[in-house]
Amino acid sequence: MNIGLFGGTFDPVHRGHMALARAALERCTLGRIYFVPANMPPHKQRQPLSPFLHRFTMLALATAEEKAFVPSLLEAPEETEFGRKARGSKPEDDKPDNAKPNYTIDTVRRLKQSLKASDKLFLLIGMDAFADIAKWRETEALFRECEFVVAGRPGYSLADVANALPESLRPRAEVTKPFHKQPATGDLVLPGVTIHLLGDLKQPASATAIREAAAAGKPLGRFLDAPVAEYIRKMGLYKAV
Ligand code: ATP
Numbered sequence: 452m453n454i455g456l457f458g459g460t461f462d463p464v465h466r467g468h469m470a471l472a473r474a475a476l477e478r479c480t481l482g483r484i485y486f487v488p489a490n491m492p493p494h495k496q497r498q499p500l501s502p503f504l505h506r507f508t509m510l511a512l513a514t515a516e517e518k519a520f521v522p523s524l525l526e527a528p529e530e531t532e533f534g535r536k537a538r539g540s541k542p543e544d545d546k547p548d549n550a551k552p553n554y555t556i557d558t559v560r561r562l563k564q565s566l567k568a569s570d571k572l573f574l575l576i577g578m579d580a581f582a583d584i585a586k587w588r589e590t591e592a593l594f595r596e597c598e599f600v601v602a603g604r605p606g607y608s609l610a611d612v613a614n615a616l617p618e619s620l621r622p623r624a625e626v627t628k629p630f631h632k633q634p635a636t637g638d639l640v641l642p643g644v645t646i647h648l649l650g651d652l653k654q655p656a657s658a659t660a661i662r663e664a665a666a667a668g669k670p671l672g673r674f675l676d677a678p679v680a681e682y683i684r685k686m687g688l689y690k691a692v
Contacts, residue, residue: 455484455600456562457575458526458555460492460658461506463683464513465674467577467656474649475575475600476519484575485523485562486510493552494583501688503528512678525561526553556589559596572597573647578604578612585617591643594620598645602652603636612639612646620644665689 455475461468464486472484488506500506507522514520524533529540529551559572566572574597576584581601584590601612610627620643636650656674664671666689671680683689 452482452567452569453479453571453573454566455479455481455573455575456487456559456597457484458487458489458492458553458558459580460500461486461488461510462501462658463506463509463661463675463679463688465656465658465661465679466676467652467654467674469513469676470652470654471575471577471602471649472520474602474652475573475647478647478649479573479598479600481519481573483519483521485521485525486514487523487525487558489526489553490528491552493554493588505682505686505688509679509682512682513676515678525558554588556587556593556596559593563596573600574598575600575602577602578607581612582615584615590617591619594644598647600647600649602649604651609637609639609648612648613641616641616644662689666691 455472457468457472457475459468468486472486475481476484488503488510490503491500507524507527510522514522524536527533529535535541555574559574563572574593576599578601581599587593603612613622613627616622620641622641636648639646639648661671661674664674665683671683675683
Protein backbone atom coordinates (compact mmCIF):
# COMPACT_ATOMS: atom_id res chain seq x y z
CA MET A 452 0.00 0.00 0.00
CA ASN A 453 1.13 3.56 -0.61
CA ILE A 454 1.22 5.39 2.71
CA GLY A 455 1.53 9.12 3.38
CA LEU A 456 3.22 10.74 6.36
CA PHE A 457 2.23 14.35 6.95
CA GLY A 458 4.10 16.09 9.74
CA GLY A 459 3.62 19.59 11.08
CA THR A 460 2.82 21.64 14.11
CA PHE A 461 -0.89 21.75 13.20
CA ASP A 462 -1.51 24.65 15.58
CA PRO A 463 -4.30 24.42 14.42
CA VAL A 464 -4.92 22.03 11.49
CA HIS A 465 -6.72 23.95 8.70
CA ARG A 466 -8.12 23.72 5.15
CA GLY A 467 -4.66 24.19 3.59
CA HIS A 468 -3.48 20.98 5.28
CA MET A 469 -6.62 19.10 4.28
CA ALA A 470 -6.31 20.26 0.64
CA LEU A 471 -2.69 19.09 0.53
CA ALA A 472 -3.63 15.69 1.99
CA ARG A 473 -6.55 15.20 -0.42
CA ALA A 474 -4.46 16.18 -3.46
CA ALA A 475 -1.63 13.82 -2.38
CA LEU A 476 -4.11 10.98 -1.75
CA GLU A 477 -5.39 11.23 -5.30
CA ARG A 478 -2.10 11.89 -7.06
CA CYS A 479 -0.12 9.06 -5.42
CA THR A 480 -3.07 6.69 -4.77
CA LEU A 481 -2.34 6.66 -1.06
CA GLY A 482 -4.30 4.12 0.98
CA ARG A 483 -3.66 5.94 4.25
CA ILE A 484 -2.18 9.23 5.45
CA TYR A 485 -0.78 9.61 8.98
CA PHE A 486 -1.07 13.17 10.28
CA VAL A 487 1.79 13.50 12.76
CA PRO A 488 1.76 16.54 15.05
CA ALA A 489 5.26 17.22 16.40
CA ASN A 490 5.58 17.58 20.15
CA MET A 491 8.62 19.72 19.54
CA PRO A 492 9.44 20.58 15.92
CA PRO A 493 13.17 21.27 15.49
CA HIS A 494 12.54 24.49 13.51
CA LYS A 495 9.92 26.10 15.76
CA GLN A 496 11.48 25.62 19.19
CA ARG A 497 11.38 29.27 20.16
CA GLN A 498 7.75 29.85 19.33
CA PRO A 499 5.36 28.82 22.12
CA LEU A 500 3.09 26.10 20.77
CA SER A 501 -0.32 25.03 22.04
CA PRO A 502 -0.14 21.87 24.16
CA PHE A 503 0.20 18.65 22.15
CA LEU A 504 -3.13 17.43 23.54
CA HIS A 505 -5.07 20.31 21.92
CA ARG A 506 -3.26 20.04 18.60
CA PHE A 507 -3.85 16.28 18.48
CA THR A 508 -7.54 16.65 19.40
CA MET A 509 -8.08 19.19 16.62
CA LEU A 510 -6.45 16.76 14.16
CA ALA A 511 -8.72 13.97 15.36
CA LEU A 512 -11.74 16.19 14.75
CA ALA A 513 -10.54 17.34 11.30
CA THR A 514 -9.79 13.80 10.09
CA ALA A 515 -12.83 12.06 11.60
CA GLU A 516 -14.86 11.90 8.37
CA GLU A 517 -12.06 10.63 6.11
CA LYS A 518 -11.37 6.90 6.40
CA ALA A 519 -7.84 7.17 5.00
CA PHE A 520 -6.78 10.05 7.29
CA VAL A 521 -5.28 8.85 10.59
CA PRO A 522 -4.17 11.13 13.44
CA SER A 523 -0.86 9.78 14.71
CA LEU A 524 0.85 9.70 18.12
CA LEU A 525 4.28 8.92 16.65
CA GLU A 526 5.67 12.23 17.93
CA ALA A 527 3.66 12.37 21.18
CA PRO A 528 5.47 13.81 24.24
CA GLU A 529 7.99 11.39 25.70
CA GLU A 530 6.49 11.46 29.19
CA THR A 531 3.15 9.99 28.04
CA GLU A 532 2.35 6.32 27.64
CA PHE A 533 1.84 6.90 23.89
CA GLY A 534 5.15 8.68 23.53
CA ARG A 535 6.96 5.86 25.35
CA LYS A 536 5.23 3.22 23.23
CA ALA A 537 6.17 5.05 20.01
CA ARG A 538 9.83 5.25 21.10
CA GLY A 539 10.08 1.93 22.91
CA SER A 540 11.33 3.79 26.01
CA LYS A 541 10.69 3.40 29.77
CA PRO A 542 9.33 5.92 32.35
CA GLU A 543 12.86 6.43 33.72
CA ASP A 544 13.90 7.67 30.25
CA ASP A 545 11.33 10.53 30.39
CA LYS A 546 12.68 14.01 29.81
CA PRO A 547 9.58 16.23 30.18
CA ASP A 548 11.52 19.39 31.08
CA ASN A 549 14.09 18.92 28.40
CA ALA A 550 12.11 17.34 25.56
CA LYS A 551 14.10 16.32 22.53
CA PRO A 552 13.08 17.78 19.16
CA ASN A 553 11.23 15.41 16.82
CA TYR A 554 13.32 14.67 13.75
CA THR A 555 11.41 13.37 10.73
CA ILE A 556 14.03 10.74 9.88
CA ASP A 557 13.49 9.13 13.33
CA THR A 558 9.71 9.20 12.84
CA VAL A 559 10.01 7.66 9.37
CA ARG A 560 12.20 4.83 10.70
CA ARG A 561 9.80 4.24 13.60
CA LEU A 562 6.78 4.15 11.28
CA LYS A 563 8.54 1.80 8.86
CA GLN A 564 8.96 -0.76 11.65
CA SER A 565 5.18 -1.22 11.62
CA LEU A 566 4.80 -1.32 7.81
CA LYS A 567 5.05 -4.22 5.39
CA ALA A 568 8.08 -4.54 3.10
CA SER A 569 5.74 -3.96 0.14
CA ASP A 570 4.42 -0.66 1.58
CA LYS A 571 5.79 2.54 0.05
CA LEU A 572 6.15 5.71 2.08
CA PHE A 573 5.45 9.24 0.82
CA LEU A 574 6.33 12.35 2.81
CA LEU A 575 3.83 15.20 2.39
CA ILE A 576 5.15 18.75 2.68
CA GLY A 577 4.43 22.31 1.55
CA MET A 578 6.92 24.23 -0.57
CA ASP A 579 7.67 26.76 2.21
CA ALA A 580 8.85 23.94 4.49
CA PHE A 581 10.60 22.11 1.63
CA ALA A 582 12.71 25.21 0.98
CA ASP A 583 14.65 24.31 4.19
CA ILE A 584 14.92 20.58 3.51
CA ALA A 585 18.70 20.65 3.10
CA LYS A 586 18.96 21.71 6.79
CA TRP A 587 16.98 18.71 8.04
CA ARG A 588 18.69 15.86 9.85
CA GLU A 589 19.97 13.10 7.53
CA THR A 590 18.28 14.55 4.45
CA GLU A 591 19.90 12.09 2.02
CA ALA A 592 18.64 9.17 4.13
CA LEU A 593 15.16 10.71 4.19
CA PHE A 594 15.08 10.84 0.39
CA ARG A 595 16.20 7.19 0.29
CA GLU A 596 13.49 6.14 2.77
CA CYS A 597 10.56 7.89 1.08
CA GLU A 598 9.28 9.70 -1.98
CA PHE A 599 8.25 13.32 -1.45
CA VAL A 600 4.95 14.98 -2.31
CA VAL A 601 5.43 18.75 -2.37
CA ALA A 602 2.58 21.26 -2.58
CA GLY A 603 3.69 24.20 -4.69
CA ARG A 604 2.96 27.81 -3.94
CA PRO A 605 2.52 30.62 -6.47
CA GLY A 606 5.89 31.86 -7.72
CA TYR A 607 7.77 28.58 -7.19
CA SER A 608 9.23 26.72 -10.18
CA LEU A 609 10.55 23.20 -10.69
CA ALA A 610 14.04 24.69 -10.58
CA ASP A 611 13.41 26.11 -7.07
CA VAL A 612 12.40 22.65 -5.89
CA ALA A 613 15.60 21.12 -7.32
CA ASN A 614 17.73 23.94 -5.87
CA ALA A 615 16.34 23.33 -2.37
CA LEU A 616 17.91 19.86 -2.37
CA PRO A 617 21.12 19.27 -0.41
CA GLU A 618 24.19 19.78 -2.57
CA SER A 619 24.93 16.06 -2.85
CA LEU A 620 21.52 15.43 -4.49
CA ARG A 621 21.12 18.70 -6.40
CA PRO A 622 21.32 18.55 -10.19
CA ARG A 623 23.78 20.89 -11.92
CA ALA A 624 22.49 24.42 -12.66
CA GLU A 625 22.57 23.73 -16.43
CA VAL A 626 20.11 20.88 -15.91
CA THR A 627 17.56 22.98 -14.01
CA LYS A 628 17.88 26.14 -16.13
CA PRO A 629 15.10 25.22 -18.61
CA PHE A 630 12.71 24.69 -15.67
CA HIS A 631 12.93 28.23 -14.28
CA LYS A 632 9.66 29.40 -15.77
CA GLN A 633 7.75 26.17 -15.26
CA PRO A 634 5.26 26.06 -12.41
CA ALA A 635 5.87 23.49 -9.71
CA THR A 636 3.88 20.57 -11.13
CA GLY A 637 4.80 17.13 -12.49
CA ASP A 638 7.42 14.74 -11.15
CA LEU A 639 11.08 15.37 -10.50
CA VAL A 640 13.09 12.15 -10.61
CA LEU A 641 16.83 12.32 -9.93
CA PRO A 642 19.29 9.73 -8.63
CA GLY A 643 18.22 9.07 -5.03
CA VAL A 644 15.27 11.49 -5.19
CA THR A 645 11.65 11.26 -6.30
CA ILE A 646 9.44 14.31 -5.84
CA HIS A 647 5.81 14.58 -6.90
CA LEU A 648 4.78 18.22 -7.26
CA LEU A 649 1.17 19.09 -6.59
CA GLY A 650 1.18 22.63 -7.97
CA ASP A 651 -0.50 25.50 -6.15
CA LEU A 652 -3.45 24.23 -4.10
CA LYS A 653 -4.93 27.73 -3.94
CA GLN A 654 -5.64 27.38 -0.23
CA PRO A 655 -4.40 30.55 1.44
CA ALA A 656 -5.09 29.30 5.00
CA SER A 657 -2.20 29.47 7.46
CA ALA A 658 -2.12 28.61 11.15
CA THR A 659 -0.53 31.99 11.90
CA ALA A 660 -3.48 33.83 10.30
CA ILE A 661 -5.93 31.65 12.24
CA ARG A 662 -4.24 32.31 15.59
CA GLU A 663 -4.29 36.05 14.83
CA ALA A 664 -7.97 35.95 13.81
CA ALA A 665 -8.87 33.99 16.97
CA ALA A 666 -6.96 36.45 19.16
CA ALA A 667 -8.86 39.32 17.54
CA GLY A 668 -12.18 37.52 18.12
CA LYS A 669 -12.82 37.24 14.36
CA PRO A 670 -14.81 34.34 12.84
CA LEU A 671 -12.69 31.34 11.76
CA GLY A 672 -15.10 29.61 9.34
CA ARG A 673 -13.11 30.78 6.30
CA PHE A 674 -10.05 28.71 7.28
CA LEU A 675 -11.44 25.82 9.31
CA ASP A 676 -14.18 23.23 9.35
CA ALA A 677 -16.86 23.71 12.01
CA PRO A 678 -15.75 21.03 14.53
CA VAL A 679 -12.22 22.51 14.81
CA ALA A 680 -13.50 26.12 14.96
CA GLU A 681 -15.94 25.09 17.68
CA TYR A 682 -13.19 23.31 19.66
CA ILE A 683 -11.02 26.46 19.54
CA ARG A 684 -13.96 28.49 20.84
CA LYS A 685 -14.90 26.05 23.61
CA MET A 686 -11.32 25.68 24.88
CA GLY A 687 -10.54 29.37 24.53
CA LEU A 688 -7.42 28.69 22.41
CA TYR A 689 -5.33 31.51 20.91
CA LYS A 690 -6.99 34.21 23.02
CA ALA A 691 -4.92 37.35 23.39
CA VAL A 692 -3.44 37.54 26.92
P1 ATP B 1 2.32 28.39 10.82
O1 ATP B 1 1.49 29.46 10.18
O2 ATP B 1 2.15 28.30 12.31
O3 ATP B 1 3.77 28.42 10.39
P2 ATP B 1 1.30 26.39 8.91
O4 ATP B 1 -0.05 26.88 8.55
O5 ATP B 1 2.39 26.54 7.88
O6 ATP B 1 1.75 26.96 10.33
P3 ATP B 1 2.24 23.76 9.72
O7 ATP B 1 1.59 22.84 10.69
O8 ATP B 1 3.51 24.39 10.10
O9 ATP B 1 1.13 24.87 9.31
O10 ATP B 1 2.38 23.04 8.31
C1 ATP B 1 2.50 21.66 8.12
C2 ATP B 1 2.76 21.43 6.63
O11 ATP B 1 1.65 21.88 5.84
C3 ATP B 1 4.00 22.19 6.10
O12 ATP B 1 4.70 21.31 5.23
C4 ATP B 1 3.39 23.36 5.33
O13 ATP B 1 4.23 23.75 4.26
C5 ATP B 1 2.09 22.77 4.81
N1 ATP B 1 1.05 23.79 4.62
C6 ATP B 1 0.52 24.58 5.56
N2 ATP B 1 -0.43 25.40 5.06
C7 ATP B 1 -0.49 25.14 3.73
C8 ATP B 1 -1.29 25.65 2.63
N3 ATP B 1 -2.19 26.62 2.84
N4 ATP B 1 -1.09 25.13 1.41
C9 ATP B 1 -0.18 24.13 1.20
N5 ATP B 1 0.60 23.60 2.19
C10 ATP B 1 0.45 24.08 3.43
